[in-house]
Amino acid sequence: MDGTGLPETRSTCAYCGVGCGVLLRPDGAGGLAVRGDPEHPANYGRLCSKGMALGETVGLDHRLLAPRVSGQDASWDDALQLVADRFATTIRDHGPDSVAFYVSGQLLTEDYYVANKLMKGFIGSANIDTNSRLCMASTVAGHKRAFGTDTVPGTYEDLDKADLIVLVGSNLAWCHPVLYQRVVAARQARGTKIVVIDPRRTASCSQADLHLALQPGSDVALFNHLLTQIHAGGHAAPEFLDHTVGFAEALEAAQRDDPAVTGLDPDDIERFCTLWTQTERVVTIFSQGVNQSSSGTDKVNAILNCHLATGRIGREGMGPFSVTGQPNAMGGREVGGLANMLACHLDIENEDHRAAVQGFWNAPTLPQKQGLKAVDLFRSIEEGKVKALWVIHTNPAVTMPDADRVSAAIKDCPFTVVSDLTAQTDTARLADVVLPAAGWAEKSGTVTNSDRTISRQRAVLTPPGQARADWDILAEVGRRMGWDEAFSFDSLAQIFREYAAMSSLAGSFGKDFDISGLTDITEDDYAELAPTRWPVSAKRTGGRFFEDGAFFHPDGKARLLPVSHRPPQKAPSETYPFALNTGRNRDQWHTMTRSGLSPRLSAHLAEPYVEVNPEDAKKLGLAPADLVEITSAVGKGIFRLRITDAVTPGQVFAPIHWTGETAPAARVDALVPSVTDPISGQPESKAAAVSVKPMLAAWYGFAVSVSAPAPSSDYWALAKTDIGYRTELAGCHVIDDWEGTARAWFDLHDATATVIEDPKRGAFRIVLSNEHGVLAALYVSSQPISLMRDYLATLPDVAPYQLLSGRAALDQVDCGPVVCSCFGVGLKTIISAIQDERHLSVAEIGEALQAGTNCGSCRPELADLITEYSTPEAKTPKRRAQV
Numbered sequence: 001m002d003g004t005g006l007p008e009t010r011s012t013c014a015y016c017g018v019g020c021g022v023l024l025r026p027d028g029a030g031g032l033a034v035r036g037d038p039e040h041p042a043n044y045g046r047l048c049s050k051g052m053a054l055g056e057t058v059g060l061d062h063r064l065l066a067p068r069v070s071g072q073d074a075s076w077d078d079a080l081q082l083v084a085d086r087f088a089t090t091i092r093d094h095g096p097d098s099v100a101f102y103v104s105g106q107l108l109t110e111d112y113y114v115a116n117k118l119m120k121g122f123i124g125s126a127n128i129d130t131n132s133r134l135c136m137a138s139t140v141a142g143h144k145r146a147f148g149t150d151t152v153p154g155t156y157e158d159l160d161k162a163d164l165i166v167l168v169g170s171n172l173a174w175c176h177p178v179l180y181q182r183v184v185a186a187r188q189a190r191g192t193k194i195v196v197i198d199p200r201r202t203a204s205c206s207q208a209d210l211h212l213a214l215q216p217g218s219d220v221a222l223f224n225h226l227l228t229q230i231h232a233g234g235h236a237a238p239e240f241l242d243h244t245v246g247f248a249e250a251l252e253a254a255q256r257d258d259p260a261v262t263g264l265d266p267d268d269i270e271r272f273c274t275l276w277t278q279t280e281r282v283v284t285i286f287s288q289g290v291n292q293s294s295s296g297t298d299k300v301n302a303i304l305n306c307h308l309a310t311g312r313i314g315r316e317g318m319g320p321f322s323v324t325g326q327p328n329a330m331g332g333r334e335v336g337g338l339a340n341m342l343a344c345h346l347d348i349e350n351e352d353h354r355a356a357v358q359g360f361w362n363a364p365t366l367p368q369k370q371g372l373k374a375v376d377l378f379r380s381i382e383e384g385k386v387k388a389l390w391v392i393h394t395n396p397a398v399t400m401p402d403a404d405r406v407s408a409a410i411k412d413c414p415f416t417v418v419s420d421l422t423a424q425t426d427t428a429r430l431a432d433v434v435l436p437a438a439g440w441a442e443k444s445g446t447v448t449n450s451d452r453t454i455s456r457q458r459a460v461l462t463p464p465g466q467a468r469a470d471w472d473i474l475a476e477v478g479r480r481m482g483w484d485e486a487f488s489f490d491s492l493a494q495i496f497r498e499y500a501a502m503s504s505l506a507g508s509f510g511k512d513f514d515i516s517g518l519t520d521i522t523e524d525d526y527a528e529l530a531p532t533r534w535p536v537s538a539k540r541t542g543g544r545f546f547e548d549g550a551f552f553h554p555d556g557k558a559r560l561l562p563v564s565h566r567p568p569q570k571a572p573s574e575t576y577p578f579a580l581n582t583g584r585n586r587d588q589w590h591t592m593t594r595s596g597l598s599p600r601l602s603a604h605l606a607e608p609y610v611e612v613n614p615e616d617a618k619k620l621g622l623a624p625a626d627l628v629e630i631t632s633a634v635g636k637g638i639f640r641l642r643i644t645d646a647v648t649p650g651q652v653f654a655p656i657h658w659t660g661e662t663a664p665a666a667r668v669d670a671l672v673p674s675v676t677d678p679i680s681g682q683p684e685s686k687a688a689a690v691s692v693k694p695m696l697a698a699w700y701g702f703a704v705s706v707s708a709p710a711p712s713s714d715y716w717a718l719a720k721t722d723i724g725y726r727t728e729l730a731g732c733h734v735i736d737d738w739e740g741t742a743r744a745w746f747d748l749h750d751a752t753a754t755v756i757e758d759p760k761r762g763a764f765r766i767v768l769s770n771e772h773g774v775l776a777a778l779y780v781s782s783q784p785i786s787l788m789r790d791y792l793a794t795l796p797d798v799a800p801y802q803l804l805s806g807r808a809a810l811d812q813v814d815c816g817p818v819v820c821s822c823f824g825v826g827l828k829t830i831i832s833a834i835q836d837e838r839h840l841s842v843a844e845i846g847e848a849l850q851a852g853t854n855c856g857s858c859r860p861e862l863a864d865l866i867t868e869y870s871t872p873e874a875k876t877p878k879r880r881a882q883v
């Protein structure tokens, strides 16, 4: 309970792998108040902008309320019987490997456990892979090669206690904001140094002592050089090396690499090596800049080599630290969600492990070999080998590389089932059966975060319509396929107990993932389960791994791996001269099916964009706010141009969030070829070779509307606002009848139109209204349009003719795009506070405007703005692509 007297429920944030604890208070009318849980060890009460806005994403907008079969509502009975029958007949006719599940690191452990048990134990195929293949697979493979197990050695406390934190391919400030705040707090408390290794300047650089903007894909060469310097300077730890094998070979390979391939200034490389070697307490945090690479596994091992050589692992304030992306990416790895593992860190290839798991499940069969990894899985669907697919809690038509080809494969698959919150996703639109899943605030279970802490997610809202929890749907299909006993789960605690009991098998094989201490957990204790770091067994609870030099290879020793630099597989060429880097925005989550429902979050960066260096823009004849066409060997896209030196010449960057629903021309993965790391099978999502040229638009448009429009133009991008939607538009063909077109796009055939036209300048403006007020406004011009977009997005309550001006009325202010989502403080307001009021620190801006004083996610951007606008010559806003 808090001060208001309404009960609050402890749960975990729906989004990233930091795994922040939240306190949820339903308002009784479907709404939800959310605040940080002061007692959760991941966040101690803090939340980032996405966590703060969770309450805005639980509405019924777009929710699927009943199962759908071939586009028609169906009963659960019919839909599930169809799923069970089609899977059963496909297996009967073509064998178990003719079916597959493609699941998600956002599933809860209990969902995942049931899915894995059904596919591996009862269907008898290992064709269950997860979007973690696109996310954590290289880390899993690197950990297993080095440690003999997939284990993150350290804990979040190590970030508080480190003296040097190196971020490799991690934009922690935007992607793990609460951890980033811990890093910044450590810097303030103990002077912790920060080094960022990223080809691009990101928000995470704002506090960095050193930013190494290395050439994409050259991390192995950099860490190999560090290993040579560790050796040359006598920083290796001989006693710890006794617990390892392979130092000499790793060093020899490292000495063969040339750090020049990083493209970095040799002095900067030496500064980095000196900092690293001279600082005992060093944590190396790594993420997708490392994993999503055709040399991802080698990158991981190049980093681990340095920590193993110095014995800086498993002790307070030091160690390699892979941060997980999704809320249960770690849980999925533990429970066997990947096609190449069993469960509880047990191995498919190991006959004893297989026998033990088969015995435990009393399973009729168990696969003898690994299943298909994501890219191969969709290839097999394309080739007609996999004939029935169930996609759960992920949107592969958008997020898989070569996305158009993947979409076509899904479409042509003889039978596809999708479980999602909404039928309005690019993947669900291709499915034969769409099943309504209960969402984050409506379902219970457990998740494991980046530092092995298992936390409870607790339902506080009733699922709408007929929506059901994922584990429940899976278990019923299991029963309908004839395995009543194995899938007769009555409660989540029962699933969790079975899973905990299974982990004792792993413990008995000497594996580290052992939570057998929770095998007898009662319903009440499960309901009350506090955040708990694994392992939890008779032998030990929580803590760090490997300080004692005990590893999980048969000889108990770690491996240093000889690794060598390999450039990205699709190197820029004459036809495709740029390297396309991809990643995340601060306030959006993946394909935006949830975060995109929040007007606050959508105000941060409202349009898909591509960042291009000023030199390249000049060479290509591009001007700010142009639309550009990006082409790769596999696809094409259209993006708004942001000219910025955050990217270096030869590289461009685009975010991953837009889809067929929100900006069909700006789906980044349509451009990314399906090149993978040979060991982990993880796609190289960050280094596609592309060409860049201006889009030859005949017209540009901007619209605000109460309901979502259905434009049919070459380019459009939609974002949610408080009153409805804002849409950017452009087209290559001249449109003659603008009024008719506008009426059709907004589906407002009877509305009153107020129009201004200037055919000579290709300008047309229309406001469509009825007796209650304005319903839509569309602004068109032959040039990119300069308007007060953020002001107009509120569809201000003024007369239509005034709205046509596209400018704020005299007594109203246009604050610019939102920087601080919590208090809605816009860019222009902040620049004015810096330039006119001379507030020159983040704290002063906070005092003056409140910006940055709540969740703190925008503080890195505030710091950047101060740097950019504090000098007298910096007069005009040059950030943001918006005109």
Ligand SMILES: Nc1nc2c(c(=O)[nH]1)N[C@H]1C(S)=C(S)[C@@H](COP(=O)(O)OP(=O)(O)OC[C@H]3O[C@@H](n4cnc5c(=O)[nH]c(N)nc54)[C@H](O)[C@@H]3O)O[C@H]1N2
Residues within 6 Å of the ligand: 016, 017, 050, 135, 168, 169, 170, 171, 172, 174, 175, 176, 197, 198, 199, 200, 202, 215, 216, 217, 218, 219, 287, 288, 289, 290, 293, 324, 325, 326, 581, 582, 583, 584, 585, 586, 587, 588, 589, 590, 686
């Ligand atoms: N706001 C937000 N937060 C999220 C998510 C989200 O969608 N939105 N998703 C979550 C998920 S699932 C994940 S996996 C994480 C991802 O978290 P991050 O990995 O931090 O995020 P990304 O933006 O994908 O990529 C990180 C950085 O890698 C850099 N990079 C590209 N190529 C290279 C290279 O060759 N070497 C190096 N060293 N760096 C390179 C990019 O420039 C980018 O800045 O975020 C999680 N948190």
Ligand SMILES: Nc1nc2c(c(=O)[nH]1)N[C@H]1C(S)=C(S)[C@@H](COP(=O)(O)OP(=O)(O)OC[C@H]3O[C@@H](n4cnc5c(=O)[nH]c(N)nc54)[C@H](O)[C@@H]3O)O[C@H]1N2
Residues within 6 Å of the ligand: 104, 105, 106, 131, 132, 134, 135, 136, 288, 292, 325, 326, 392, 393, 394, 395, 396, 399, 400, 401, 419, 420, 421, 422, 425, 437, 438, 439, 440, 470, 582, 583, 584, 589, 590, 591, 592, 593, 594, 656, 668, 669, 672, 685, 686
């Ligand atoms: N180019 C490029 N591509 C990338 C990446 C990149 O950096 N660059 N990153 C990759 C990474 S790291 C990741 S993790 C993936 C993420 O990619 P996806 O997992 O494909 O993206 P999401 O939008 O998270 O998809 C989750 C889906 O589950 C639905 N959903 C939400 N809650 C529930 C629920 O409780 N049950 C069910 N059944 N469904 C639910 C949502 O509506 C949504 O459709 O993208 C990958 N793709």
Ligand code: SF4
Residues within 6 Å of the ligand: 013, 014, 015, 016, 017, 018, 019, 020, 043, 046, 047, 048, 049, 050, 051, 052, 175, 176, 177, 178, 179
């Ligand atoms: S850092 Fe933000 S998105 Fe990640 S778990 Fe915490 S509140 Fe959620």
Ligand SMILES: [Mo]
Residues within 6 Å of the ligand: 134, 135, 136, 325, 326
């Ligand atoms: Mo991820």
